[in-house]
Amino acid sequence: MPLCTLSRRALQLKSSAIREILKITEQPDVISFAGGLPNPATFPVAQIRDAADRVLVEQGANALQYSPTEGYAPLRAWIAERHSLPGAPVSPEQVLLTTGSQQALDLLGKVLIDPGSRVLVETPTYLGAIQAFGLYEPHFVSVPSDDDGLVPESLDDGLCHGARFLYTLPSFQNPTGRLMPLDRRQALVERAARLGLPLVEDNPYGDLCYDGAPLPTLRELNPHGVVYLGSFSKILAPGLRLGYVIAETALIGKLVQAKQAADLHTPSFTQIVAHQVVKDGYLSQHIPQVCQLYATQCQAMLQALEAHMPAGVHWNRPRGGMFLWLALPEGMRSLDVLQRALAEKVAFVPGEPFYTGAPDPRTLRLSFVTVPPARIEEGVARLGRLLGA
Amino acid sequence: MPLCTLSRRALQLKSSAIREILKITEQPDVISFAGGLPNPATFPVAQIRDAADRVLVEQGANALQYSPTEGYAPLRAWIAERHSLPGAPVSPEQVLLTTGSQQALDLLGKVLIDPGSRVLVETPTYLGAIQAFGLYEPHFVSVPSDDDGLVPESLDDGLCHGARFLYTLPSFQNPTGRLMPLDRRQALVERAARLGLPLVEDNPYGDLCYDGAPLPTLRELNPHGVVYLGSFSKILAPGLRLGYVIAETALIGKLVQAKQAADLHTPSFTQIVAHQVVKDGYLSQHIPQVCQLYATQCQAMLQALEAHMPAGVHWNRPRGGMFLWLALPEGMRSLDVLQRALAEKVAFVPGEPFYTGAPDPRTLRLSFVTVPPARIEEGVARLGRLLGA
Numbered sequence: 001m002p003l004c005t006l007s008r009r010a011l012q013l014k015s016s017a018i019r020e021i022l023k024i025t026e027q028p029d030v031i032s033f034a035g036g037l038p039n040p041a042t043f044p045v046a047q048i049r050d051a052a053d054r055v056l057v058e059q060g061a062n063a064l065q066y067s068p069t070e071g072y073a074p075l076r077a078w079i080a081e082r083h084s085l086p087g088a089p090v091s092p093e094q095v096l097l098t099t100g101s102q103q104a105l106d107l108l109g110k111v112l113i114d115p116g117s118r119v120l121v122e123t124p125t126y127l128g129a130i131q132a133f134g135l136y137e138p139h140f141v142s143v144p145s146d147d148d149g150l151v152p153e154s155l156d157d158g159l160c161h162g163a164r165f166l167y168t169l170p171s172f173q174n175p176t177g178r179l180m181p182l183d184r185r186q187a188l189v190e191r192a193a194r195l196g197l198p199l200v201e202d203n204p205y206g207d208l209c210y211d212g213a214p215l216p217t218l219r220e221l222n223p224h225g226v227v228y229l230g231s232f233s234k235i236l237a238p239g240l241r242l243g244y245v246i247a248e249t250a251l252i253g254k255l256v257q258a259k260q261a262a263d264l265h266t267p268s269f270t271q272i273v274a275h276q277v278v279k280d281g282y283l284s285q286h287i288p289q290v291c292q293l294y295a296t297q298c299q300a301m302l303q304a305l306e307a308h309m310p311a312g313v314h315w316n317r318p319r320g321g322m323f324l325w326l327a328l329p330e331g332m333r334s335l336d337v338l339q340r341a342l343a344e345k346v347a348f349v350p351g352e353p354f355y356t357g358a359p360d361p362r363t364l365r366l367s368f369v370t371v372p373p374a375r376i377e378e379g380v381a382r383l384g385r386l387l388g389a
Numbered sequence: 390m391p392l393c394t395l396s397r398r399a400l401q402l403k404s405s406a407i408r409e410i411l412k413i414t415e416q417p418d419v420i421s422f423a424g425g426l427p428n429p430a431t432f433p434v435a436q437i438r439d440a441a442d443r444v445l446v447e448q449g450a451n452a453l454q455y456s457p458t459e460g461y462a463p464l465r466a467w468i469a470e471r472h473s474l475p476g477a478p479v480s481p482e483q484v485l486l487t488t489g490s491q492q493a494l495d496l497l498g499k500v501l502i503d504p505g506s507r508v509l510v511e512t513p514t515y516l517g518a519i520q521a522f523g524l525y526e527p528h529f530v531s532v533p534s535d536d537d538g539l540v541p542e543s544l545d546d547g548l549c550h551g552a553r554f555l556y557t558l559p560s561f562q563n564p565t566g567r568l569m570p571l572d573r574r575q576a577l578v579e580r581a582a583r584l585g586l587p588l589v590e591d592n593p594y595g596d597l598c599y600d601g602a603p604l605p606t607l608r609e610l611n612p613h614g615v616v617y618l619g620s621f622s623k624i625l626a627p628g629l630r631l632g633y634v635i636a637e638t639a640l641i642g643k644l645v646q647a648k649q650a651a652d653l654h655t656p657s658f659t660q661i662v663a664h665q666v667v668k669d670g671y672l673s674q675h676i677p678q679v680c681q682l683y684a685t686q687c688q689a690m691l692q693a694l695e696a697h698m699p700a701g702v703h704w705n706r707p708r709g710g711m712f713l714w715l716a717l718p719e720g721m722r723s724l725d726v727l728q729r730a731l732a733e734k735v736a737f738v739p740g741e742p743f744y745t746g747a748p749d750p751r752t753l754r755l756s757f758v759t760v761p762p763a764r765i766e767e768g769v770a771r772l773g774r775l776l777g778a
Contacts, residue, residue, distance in 0.1 A: 239657035
């Protein structure tokens with residue numbers, strides 16, 4: 001007899017078949033385009049080492065003690081300043097530090113979702129958000145989307161009635177890498193405001209923009225209509241688990257109460273170390289270096305795809321981020337192809353788990369940031385042969 | 390108009406009046422017995438500094454990258470070994486690292502509590518557990534308890550019917566500092582097993598035992614009947630936010646799925662650093678030093694209480710931990726006394742928020758670990774005068 005009776009939400013948790021398959025990809029001889037990991041060459045190890053040492057020497061007791069749920073005050077202030085615009089300042093009280101931005105998704109689910117609440121998402125959308133929100137048993141509504149992201153015109157009274165929020169990643173989305181153009185951003189925030197639909201903008205990849213100028217965020221276009229999620233995972237290091245929410249102070253207050261129950265606070269040590277690293281402008285030289293590396297990696301993947309993919313395979317040309325989205329020829333399923341690819345020691349993530357509605361079974365996600373260019377060429381060539389090129 | 394519609398559970402979140410009052414206690418001229426903080430003099434700053442440096446030099450990319458939800462494998466193995474008994478080994482697969490043991494409470498609530506589920510707790514019990522479980526809307530049942538902890542004989546079929554679990558802190562409980570004696574521990578695990586009642590044993594203070602030999606944990610008395618929560622907050626440093634769950638692998642599997650949605654994983658960096666610090670036996674010299682300091686602090690508080698408290702005030706004599714529980718004379722309310730105490734620049738936590746049932750309004754919690762002995766004397770003397778000594 002099992003010791004414990006599980007809650008209804010726990011019974012709904014399913015072990016992901018894909019997760020099991022992907023364990024194979026951890027074998028060193030597999031060329032894996034499956035991971036969602038940043039390239040560790042971008043981690044500022046020396047800067048973090050210096051900062052950790054300085055923090056422990058100068059304020060060791062502070063860095064190792066309990067600290068406020070809201071986050072380390074100087075880091076909150078730094079984030080607020082970074083996101084302030086002329087005429088639209090962000091106050092530190094609008095910022096909550098979270099244990100990775102994944103925690104922000106969980107906290108938002110906790111304070112905004114009742115069982116059966118309508119939650120609007122893009123098609124496809126970030127798997128981690130489906131998992132985090134899913135535990136609060138919403139009714140997901142998959143909003144029509146295309147290569148430019150979700151289609152604002154599809155939002156109407158019927159779709160949005162009673163919806164708690166629309167969750168969107170307008171910049172270099174995980175899984176697709178797609179970028180929502182400026183006119184669509186404007187149309188989206190205007191339509192959402194008219195419909196009374198709160199927007200949750202998740203923007204972990206926005207700084208990884210290596211083709212063209214960065215676009216304004218939805219928050220910048222309408223600060224009062226958007227709950228914004230940021231992250232240090234892609235621009236500093238994910239192993240620190242540092243993310244943040246920017247929102248109206250009333251919502252921040254509720255999120256703080258939920259966070260206090262969830263983990264009291266994000267580690268003091270990692271917050272103070274991160275603040276030491278970023279406070280004097282380090283990111284303005286670091287982010288361009290990350291972008292340069294990822295642009296090269298992206299180019300290698302695009303060239304390999306052009307060289308090796310048969311007719312009928314389609315993919316996008318990301319202008320930033322870490323991922324590319326590919327569609328197999330009509331009638332093929334990426335889940336089937338994955339089985340054969342793994343036999344050839346190549347891996348990717350099939351698209352299906354990223355859909356809350358009917359999936360497009362031909363789709364798959366390729367990460368291009370961790371595999372060296374020569375291995376990208378080899379891996380894509382193997383995939384091409386599988387697909388009959 | 391507020392931007393977002395809140396969930397039912399968020400609407401139930403109340404801003405704590407006591408939390409507001411306690412903000413006053415952060416003023417430097419207040420003698421505060423209110424905090425739940427360890428004494429920062431016990432933090433092994435030099436050891437953590439060395440470890441952080443070594444980790445970043447030797448495995449910087451590893452420490453800064455995403456890592457498994459279950460936790461850093463060598464740390465899981467170290468915890469498993471530390472909790473293994475002859476004939477009753479703990480496997481690393483039974484261990485889940487959490488972002489502080491507060492997160493373990495949240496994850497357990499998530500996977501074990503449905504709205505209306507009966508959850509049994511001691512009288513009084515840890516406020517953070519009430520907050521964490523409370524978000525999942527259980528029906529709390531307050532189990533009769535006395536100076537030796539909860540009374541096992543009060544557990545019967547009626548009380549336990551359909552209960553998801555009993556949450557208990559048998560060693561130096563927060564808030565009371567009380568210790569459940571061995572015979573009661575045995576009676577509790579036997580009765581719980583007979584009733585099919587899972588026990589959740591929260592043990593952050595068990596190592597802080599400075600008067601007599603440590604007692605076996607409930608888990609040690611019945612490994613299969615207990616979900617065990619451990620923490621590095623009181624024996625290393627709370628600012629690292631490192632706790633863990635030990636349970637059957639089936640439950641660990643569900644908790645891992647919930648944790649993946651909650652924050653992906655606990656920071657890699659802090660886990661690897663903590664492992665570096667503890668792996669070669671450091672705690673066996675460190676914990677006795679913490680105990681020695683806290684024993685001295687406890688003694689100072691007990692002497693001050695004996696010297697300054699009027700007749701009719703009662704308190705316990707903790708044999709470990711960080712807290713002492715005091716009851717005012719019949720007819721007095723600790724909440725009222727707190728207002729007057731704050732005017733005299735002394736602070737404590739009133740007992741009321743620690744009760745899920747009818748509170749004993751005369752009770753209050755005193756922390757004795759952070760205030761220097763001379764200030765303890767002065768603070769208790771002020772309280773004594775207030776109470777008419």
